Amino acid sequence: MGLGNIRRSRGYAYEHGLVERFNTLKGWHARRLGGSSTGLPDIVAVNNEQGILLTIEAKSGTSDILYVPQDQIERCIVVTNMFAIYPIRHIVFAFKFMSKKRFRRKNATVYEQRKLVEYYKVADTLSSLKPLPIVKCTYDGKTFAMLDGETVELNLLDLAMPFQRSNNHDVKKKK
Numbered sequence: 001m002g003l004g005n006i007r008r009s010r011g012y013a014y015e016h017g018l019v020e021r022f023n024t025l026k027g028w029h030a031r032r033l034g035g036s037s038t039g040l041p042d043i044v045a046v047n048n049e050q051g052i053l054l055t056i057e058a059k060s061g062t063s064d065i066l067y068v069p070q071d072q073i074e075r076c077i078v079v080t081n082m083f084a085i086y087p088i089r090h091i092v093f094a095f096k097f098m099s100k101k102r103f104r105r106k107n108a109t110v111y112e113q114r115k116l117v118e119y120y121k122v123a124d125t126l127s128s129l130k131p132l133p134i135v136k137c138t139y140d141g142k143t144f145a146m147l148d149g150e151t152v153e154l155n156l157l158d159l160a161m162p163f164q165r166s167n168n169h170d171v172k173k174k175k
Helices: 003-023 070-082 124-128
Strands: 028-032 043-047 052-061 065-068 088-097 100-105 108-113 117-122 134-138 143-147 150-153
Touching (some): 003 043, 088 134
Antiparallel strands (some): 028 043, 043 052
16 A cells, blocks of 8 residues: 555545544534545534534654645535534544654654644634745644744644543534
């Protein structure tokens, strides 16, 4: 299996796992939408009882940095705006840093064990930016906006997903 296929299957597995986590919760319904080929977000999750819509872009990888390109941010904004009937709507970037870190050493690919970490970042503030930046998330959970060769810290808030136990920022709160 080529590296591209490995990355694609890892991404699919992460998206599938997130959908499963939502769909085991009372009141939540989530679906994978097909990602980049469809021009739609990776995942849409709704809670119709609580009036919550989440458009989710999911990224997983073995490096210390994961990126969300502008076109993927744009498609989340478009879908979020389409469903204005939901009083609580969030654009969410889900980042999963795998427990094996991949890097190159002497022309060879080497893997090193580390803690698996996931971050869920609220990206609602990006919808007011023109042009949209590329968003970068680091293994320690810091987020940055990259535009025209410049990188600035973005400080996207963490979002408590309904399938997590204790967190800083609850899905139900609107910033």
